[in-house]
Amino acid sequence: MRIKEIHVIEGLFERKIEFINQANLIFSLENSCGKTTLVRLILYSLGYQIPNTKNIKFENCSVRCLLELDNGGIVRLHRPNYFSISVEGEDKAFALPEQLDELHEILFGTSNKDILHNILGAFYFDQEKGWTLLNRGVVIGSLRFNIEELVRGISGLDCSEIIARERQVNSSLSKYKQMYSIAQYRDSVQQDLLIADTYEEKTDVEIQQLLMEKSNLQREISRVGKSIIGNKKFEEFIDEMKLLVSTEDGQQITVTKDNIVGFNDSVDYLIAKKKILLQELSDVLKKIEKITSQQTNEKKQLAFFKSESLAEVFDKQIVKLPLNQIAIKRAMDELEKERKKLKHEISKISRSDNTVVMSLYKTVVTYATELGVGNSENVTAKYLFTSNLKELSGAVLHKLVFAFKLGYINEIENRLGIKLPIILDSPRGKEVDEKNISLMIGILKRDFKENQIIIASIYEYDFDEMKKNEIKDRLINELRG
């Protein structure tokens, strides 16, 4: 793929820059003229979510880009409102970022997401992050590079299920982390708040208890009422029976409620009992009424004065959450363990295609050796996946990154049968001297002569054929016709 032309319009001004298939230099004598902006505009025009630079807001610009694909096809891209491209004269529109993969499928000729998601990290060297991005990390903005993913893509290996699970675990883990920090906070405020229950909580509990008492009393009153009615019926029954009994001294007497032992007492007893229950019920009802009206007043006042600050309300709500620090920690540890296991598994699968890994390794070692930053003895195949960059610094890391990225480009090109442009923003880092730059340029000239090279720099570089696009003062400087 080659970038033939970029045309940027901002308000009344515009700038069209054409590129050749070989080396291109975006040049300015001084810094801060717009070189990086132009590089980023190119990436922006390819559909990527690229952060603005200080001077230009990309969404305010109309950016048109003309590409030549490896199959000879010509593609015109146009941002920003909606992304449209024209392939061989046929217009297509894409919603970004949702359809970015579909767009890139056309540009790079593959639908393999692992490759598409990592391709930018291979061919683009960002001014800030690019020269320290060895095998994992941020390419630019929120775009990332991951060597395992790329290798998997090139090898055609699929572990999407494990990755999906890993994503789940990560998402749960981040939830648990939030919960854990809330639980820690909760425990820190709980002490104070628990000592003094809020008025509302206290009265709510009281009301609940009183309502239970009320219902028990009502049930008991109804039961006693039934007993009273039952005894009354018994009394009527006795009256109707007109029973006569004879006493030991021969007297005959009629049985009435008054001469049945305990009968009248039971009537008085039940009436007294009912009265007591009614008294207790009346007390309970009064208490409920009192609390309810206090609560209503309280609520009215609260609404009026807003006596509690937002932070106080928050604390009270937080304390109500049933969060257990220890249980959360335990769950987090479990998830962390699973996450490590999944990572290990993914990494194992990613490295399982020895052909791709070895081929990549060979290219990297060759260039590293040439650049004087390692050889097959101190750089092993395993080192490709290293996480330890601490001991590397300055020019060593700079050159090693260069070697690695050329390795990636090489592997991608072999797999996809295309040529990628190589975009280098400020290749001369602070500590890279002329000699090292020559070595790097030498490699490009020798092994990547079919690739389009775009360099943004305040220095000049020695290529056989190089188009120099100079930026003076500002990037978009031509008044629109």
Add this chain to the structure above:
Amino acid sequence: MERSRRADAVVFGFDFQVNAAIVLFLENVKDVKSLRLEGDYEDIEIELENGKYILAQAKAVERASDDFSNVRKNMKKAIATLSEADHKSKASELIMVTNSPNPFNDDGSKSAFYGPSKRKYKDLPESARKLVDGYLEDLKKPLDIDKFKVQIIPFETDEDDERYKVIMQCVNDFVGELNTNTAGLGKKLLSIWHWQVFDNAGKHNSTIKLRKKDIIWPILVKVTEDNTLDEEFKERFDDGLLEEVRYRYSETIESHCERCEFFIKILSGFNSFKTEKKQMDKINDFINKKWCDYSEEFSSEIVDDEVKEAITKIVMYKVLRQRYVINRVKEGTNI
């Protein structure tokens, strides 16, 4: 006692009147027929079984310990009202009841009225007697001086425990005499009595009349409540079983204790049950030997034999104990 009746002096005065009535009622419990507040003649009218009355004028002072500004006026007024009532009714006692510890605002007599006290006219200190004499002289028809008494019931502050301490003591003494062995009964009773009086007070007719049984029966209910099973009786059951039965079958138990068809059977059986043992032991002996005769009553509801036995025994115990307590309280109060 949770009622809010302290809003003003009128409410305070009425509260004192009610509590003074309770004290007077309990002091005369054996002879009382009924109690009337705000009656035809006086603030407090206690009708006795012999047809006579104890009439009392209640005068309360909110800050009784240090405000004596109106006590003489109160005394004079009370004597005038009591004199009037004496001629209209068959009074056996005429009492000026107050919470002031210095009802005559008189240094010569105040030491006689420290704490709860009751003095007949003849027992009043000289200076107080003179004051009474003075008030009587102004009246056309003075009261019979032999019936006149001055009674002090300390009653002050907004704290229930402090305000009602003397009344509480009086109620507890009364409950103690009944020998019912129920903790906290005094407080419960006072609360029920207050409620009965105040509930009556809300009605249009200002007269509040309570029969003796209105006042006495609550005692019986409280004494025989379920949680008053004797320790000795409880020991016969497994703790778990007893708890289960009392928790799950409390309504069955209570209903059977209250239903006359059933309790008459038990009382009759108990009456004809012969034993050499004393009353309480007789109850236990009867339950142990005869519970099977009554357990059929529960067969439709309860399948478990152990539970059925426990329920039958508890019902029998409660019916008989209730009878025993009722008899004793009735004797003690002459109801």
